[in-house]
Amino acid sequence: MSSDHRTDAPPRDVGEQRSADWAEEAVREAEQAEQAEQAEQAHPHGRGRTIREQDVLDRIDKARRRKAKVKEERITLAHGAGGKATQTLIEAVFLDAFRNPLLEPLDDGALLTVGDTRLAFTTDSFVVSPLFFNGGDIGDLAVNGTVNDLAVSGARPLALSAGFVLEEGFPVADLQRVVASMKAAAEAAGVSIATGDTKVVERGKADGMYVTTAGVGVVERPVTLGAAHAKPGDAVLVSGPIGDHGVTVMLARGELDIVSDLASDTAPLIGLVDTLLDGVPDPCSVHMMRDATRGGVATICNEVAKASQAAIVLDEDALPVRPEVNGACELLGIDPLYVACEGRMVVVVDGGAADDALAAMRSHPLGEGSRLIGRVKDDPPGLVLLKTGFGGTRIVDLLVGDPLPRIC
Amino acid sequence: MCLAIPGEVVEVQTDRPDLAQVDVGGVQRLVNVGLVLDEGLEPGDWVLIHVGFALSKVDEAEAKAALEFLESIGQAYADELEALAESNID
Amino acid sequence: MRFVDEYRDAEKARALAARIAALCEPGRQYTFMEVCGGHTHTIYKHGIEDYLPETVQLVHGPGCPVCVIPMGRVDDAIALAEQDDVIMTSFGDMMRVPGGRGSFFDSKANGADIRMVYSPLDALKVARANPEKQVVFMAIGFETTAPSSAMTVLRAAAEGLENFSIFCNHVTIIPAIKAILDSPDLRLDGFIGPGHVSTVIGCRPYEFIARDHGKPIAVAGFEPLDVLQAVYQLLLQLSEGRSEVENFYTRVVPWDGNRKALQAIGQVMELRPYFEWRGLGFISHSALRVKEEFASFDAERRFSVPGVRVADPKACQCGEVLKGVLKPWECKVFGTACTPETPIGTCMVSSEGACAAYYNFGRFSRERVKEATRA
Numbered sequence: 125m126s127s128d129h130r131t132d133a134p135p136r137d138v139g140e141q142r143s144a145d146w147a148e149e150a151v152r153e154a155e156q157a158e159q160a161e162q163a164e165q166a167h168p169h170g171r172g173r174t175i176r177e178q179d180v181l182d183r184i185d186k187a188r189r190r191k192a193k194v195k196e197e198r199i200t201l202a203h204g205a206g207g208k209a210t211q212t213l214i215e216a217v218f219l220d221a222f223r224n225p226l227l228e229p230l231d232d233g234a235l236l237t238v239g240d241t242r243l244a245f246t247t248d249s250f251v252v253s254p255l256f257f258n259g260g261d262i263g264d265l266a267v268n269g270t271v272n273d274l275a276v277s278g279a280r281p282l283a284l285s286a287g288f289v290l291e292e293g294f295p296v297a298d299l300q301r302v303v304a305s306m307k308a309a310a311e312a313a314g315v316s317i318a319t320g321d322t323k324v325v326e327r328g329k330a331d332g333m334y335v336t337t338a339g340v341g342v343v344e345r346p347v348t349l350g351a352a353h354a355k356p357g358d359a360v361l362v363s364g365p366i367g368d369h370g371v372t373v374m375l376a377r378g379e380l381d382i383v384s385d386l387a388s389d390t391a392p393l394i395g396l397v398d399t400l401l402d403g404v405p406d407p408c409s410v411h412m413m414r415d416a417t418r419g420g421v422a423t424i425c426n427e428v429a430k431a432s433q434a435a436i437v438l439d440e441d442a443l444p445v446r447p448e449v450n451g452a453c454e455l456l457g458i459d460p461l462y463v464a465c466e467g468r469m470v471v472v473v474d475g476g477a478a479d480d481a482l483a484a485m486r487s488h489p490l491g492e493g494s495r496l497i498g499r500v501k502d503d504p505p506g507l508v509l510l511k512t513g514f515g516g517t518r519i520v521d522l523l524v525g526d527p528l529p530r531i532c
Numbered sequence: 533m534c535l536a537i538p539g540e541v542v543e544v545q546t547d548r549p550d551l552a553q554v555d556v557g558g559v560q561r562l563v564n565v566g567l568v569l570d571e572g573l574e575p576g577d578w579v580l581i582h583v584g585f586a587l588s589k590v591d592e593a594e595a596k597a598a599l600e601f602l603e604s605i606g607q608a609y610a611d612e613l614e615a616l617a618e619s620n621i622d
Numbered sequence: 623m624r625f626v627d628e629y630r631d632a633e634k635a636r637a638l639a640a641r642i643a644a645l646c647e648p649g650r651q652y653t654f655m656e657v658c659g660g661h662t663h664t665i666y667k668h669g670i671e672d673y674l675p676e677t678v679q680l681v682h683g684p685g686c687p688v689c690v691i692p693m694g695r696v697d698d699a700i701a702l703a704e705q706d707d708v709i710m711t712s713f714g715d716m717m718r719v720p721g722g723r724g725s726f727f728d729s730k731a732n733g734a735d736i737r738m739v740y741s742p743l744d745a746l747k748v749a750r751a752n753p754e755k756q757v758v759f760m761a762i763g764f765e766t767t768a769p770s771s772a773m774t775v776l777r778a779a780a781e782g783l784e785n786f787s788i789f790c791n792h793v794t795i796i797p798a799i800k801a802i803l804d805s806p807d808l809r810l811d812g813f814i815g816p817g818h819v820s821t822v823i824g825c826r827p828y829e830f831i832a833r834d835h836g837k838p839i840a841v842a843g844f845e846p847l848d849v850l851q852a853v854y855q856l857l858l859q860l861s862e863g864r865s866e867v868e869n870f871y872t873r874v875v876p877w878d879g880n881r882k883a884l885q886a887i888g889q890v891m892e893l894r895p896y897f898e899w900r901g902l903g904f905i906s907h908s909a910l911r912v913k914e915e916f917a918s919f920d921a922e923r924r925f926s927v928p929g930v931r932v933a934d935p936k937a938c939q940c941g942e943v944l945k946g947v948l949k950p951w952e953c954k955v956f957g958t959a960c961t962p963e964t965p966i967g968t969c970m971v972s973s974e975g976a977c978a979a980y981y982n983f984g985r986f987s988r989e990r991v992k993e994a995t996r997a
Contacts, residue, residue: 154959184957384559451557496793516669528714534660536626584741595873
């Protein structure tokens with residue numbers, strides 16, 4: 125039975141019709157939530173009152189603060205992208221169930237105190253496809269990614285664990301290649317892989333291989349780091365050009381048929397972090413460091429703005445982006461601010477220490493391209509703003525899922 | 533509908549003249565240029581690319597004229613500002 | 623990037639802004655509509671409104687071809703995708719668009735083979751590589767994209783491919799503009815003409831706007847200076863008492879359009895007698911379908927689709943937003959029930975819909991942000 129459009133006259137009666145139940149349900153739920161919250165106050169759409177834009181912005185703010193709830197019945201790829209869907213999933217499912225003071229900050233590493241010693245503890249999984257790409261492979265990502273989470277927590281990495289889930293039929297030679305990369309990366313980072321695990325799953329699962337890691341490090345410096353510690357007047361720095369890794373992997377998948385010389389920026393940041401913390405007069409002037417992985421710089425800035433209840437104002441002209449990354453992003457309609465890196469960090473440092481911090485970072489090979497990209501302000505709290513190269517302003521919100529190529 | 537980006541033709545395929553390798557800021561893709569072949573296409577030409585097809589050639593003379601017009605507005609503006617500043621000095 | 627960066631120059635923007643302000647008659651409100659999602663996106667992405675006086679308002683018309691696809695048609699596409707031997711290929715724009723019971727993403731999570739492509743040519747590749755499967759391409763877009771779908775069908779025919787078809791949802795811009803102009807509750811002073819559609823259809827089709835409705839139209843490119851210049855040129859026309867079609871995207875738009883592109887469309891496709899536009903209702907001769915001669919490349923003929931209409935929720939005010947009568951934040955469900963994470967209506971569904979653009983980019987209070995962005 126084919127659709128109405130085959131007849132020659134517009135339908136007088138539209139025939140069988142349905143309504144989208146999920147949409148009706150969503151509207152009902154939102155109305156109920158609002159009524160509960162605004163029982164005493166006049167509803168912004170109250171009779172006779174014109175709607176003020178500010179009222180609507182306030183209403184949205186409230187809606188965004190409501191308890192996170194996963195509406196989907198099944199996990200979709202968006203839940204793994206690092207954006208809003210991931211956040212909602214983490215808050216509504218994991219944080220809700222596991223809630224404890226160690227987990228709450230949701231920083232890159234958890235801080236454990238054992239006697240006088242502070243330990244940083246982190247975990248990560250690596251599911252990149254393809255496994256091998258320009259500039260590295262899943263093994264490099266696994267070691268560097270874990271080391272970086274420890275480094276930006278202010279820790280000296282002590283040891284990593286590595287768990288392997290291998291697909292039946294995966295070439296042993298490829299496994300050896302990955303392991304060789306991990307060995308080299310671990311040596312470069314000065315860390316050892318102290319324990320591990322191996323599982324094999326049937327053909328068709330695990331995309332070749334998945335790697336899960338955990339890392340432990342010791343926080344020797346008297347630093348207090350975290351997304352909640354940004355203060356108005358702080359400077360926001362990035363350690364180099366953004367988006368290299370994400371675009372490299374996107375192109376390496378081959379489906380887009382785009383070729384370039386771009387390479388992943390995967391690298392261990394421990395040396396850069398040390399140089400930075402040594403190069404500022406007081407290491408406590410560094411308030412936050414985070415390595416920009418999935419979700420990109422935009423996601424980190426949003427997390428900081430939200431946790432610190434401050435505003436971050438970014439300067440588009442100051443963002444370092446390679447021409448090829450720019451070219452690929454313009455072609456696909458993607459914003460480099462949301463594209464993953466694997467060897468770049470975002471640093472929030474006291475305004476007065478910004479110059480020293482930049483100089484220190486630039487003195488390290490991995491930080492040569494460091495730039496001051498923005499400032500922390502006190503208002504509007506929780507928002508990330510961008511001064512565009514054109515001179516206008518816009519906000520930079522979290523994406524729902526992965527940045528998707530668009531044609532419109 | 534609207535995401536189309538200018539790219540530079542690097543090479544037209546000899547066996548398939550309706551395909552060309554096009555460069556956008558250093559990344560390259562094979563683009564179907566069947567819709568813009570009428571006036572001929574050479575390496576160095578610029579085309580407007582949308583979903584893997586070239587919809588139009590970029591007319592460099594027109595692009596230059598457009599920029600010059602914008603600059604003239606800018607210059608006239610700068611002149612006016614200067615005139616305004618000078619007229620305040622008595 | 624050449625032919626891009628030059629049109630993002632802030633200094634030239636300031637000069638244009640001064641000229642724009644100088645052209646505004648004191649006490650007069652100006653409302654200009656753009657009918658291209660790309661323009662909506664550019665306006666918000668670069669913060670162009672910061673350069674306009676408060677008396678100049680930009681409203682966003684039905685220019686997002688993804689947004690206007692009715693939920694029922696999305697359901698049809700999903701029904702196709704869920705067939706066992708079908709690989710559905712689609713642009714990224716469609717992946718999160720919800721139909722009556724979920725989006726492509728949801729369907730993929732349920733096991734349907736749905737793959738994102740950058741070009742319909744890539745969908746052809748998938749067809750060649752998977753001869754035992756049926757590959758369907760979700761063809762969306764205005765006249766900008768229709769030639770690409772048509773050329774791809776011609777290529778498939780030339781290669782004798784038997785496992786490739788398109789689900790044609792191409793729509794045409796002129797009937798949408800007519801619907802806007804015929805709308806009684808609207809007060810518009812002029813149009814910013816869609817740039818890339820015009821590379822295909824040229825500028826002649828817009829002549830009726832100036833001639834019969836007395837509104838000026840400035841065809842503009844997509845860089846911020848292009849849009850600002852269009853506003854300036856529209857104000858200039860108004861101040862000089864003219865209403866004409868003017869082309870300011872001459873670097874890529876030929877007055878007569880692209881003959882070959884129009885031929886390709888004409889060869890493969892024909893106008894549907896009518897088509898439903900989400901938020902606007904049924905509009906006659908406003909969409910394309912595959913011609914009989916190419917029936918084997920028409921997914922609607924090859925497979926059966928449910929063809930059931932899904933009504934928009936009563937609370938949805940997309941129709942008014944699409945016509946520029948309501949601003950996004952004036953819709954009752956904006957930001958609460960309807961957000962980018964949970965889009966209810968068409969304007970929130972695509973990243974270039976008016977509501978999505980406002981929510982993602984423009985959702986801030988001007989005074990507070992002016993303070994914050996002061997150096």
